[in-house]
Amino acid sequence: MKRLHIHMAVEDLPRSIGFYSALFAAEPAVVKADYAKWMLEDPRVNFAISTRGRQPGLDHLGIQVENSGELQEVYARLHKAGGEVIEQGATACCYAKSEKSWIDDPAGIAWETFLTTGESVDYGDGTGERAVRVAHEKQSACCVPQAAPVATASACCDS
Secondary structure, eight states: OOEEEEEEEOSOHHHHHHHHHHHHTSOOSEEETTEEEEEEETTEEEEEEESOSSSSEEEEEEEEESSHHHHHHHHHHHHHHOSOOEEEEEEEETTEEEEEEEEEOTTSOEEEEEEEEEEOSSOBOOHHHHHHHHHHHHHHGGGOOOSSOOSSOOGGGOO
16 A cells, blocks of 8 residues: 655754644654654655755655555556656665655656665665756756846746
């Protein structure tokens, strides 16, 4: 059975742990200095928070599977969905060993599909995740809305 994965970036981990523990009526299954994770059954979700995000808010979404057959099924769906699939393979991320792939959805939200194969003492380097986000940022960076009006139009955004 698959499980939805949600990873939120937070500024204040202890305060966020308190908030989500109350919201879910459950303590986290994993707590580290920069990370916490709840493995909830109702709703069936792997909900993680960390101080490792660039901005507070949604970091990424994902689908966690329980076996390699489900992983291959979800990988096939990724390829059918279109877009660049980053096949990260075996990796350590979020204090776990996993087999995973990444893709950005049409809105630019990073999605991971993964099978957890064990625990890790390290958070991991996020290599595959960064590759997906870097590719997306290069495609959209020139036309990101500016915080203040710009005197001259950017050549890359002219139609």
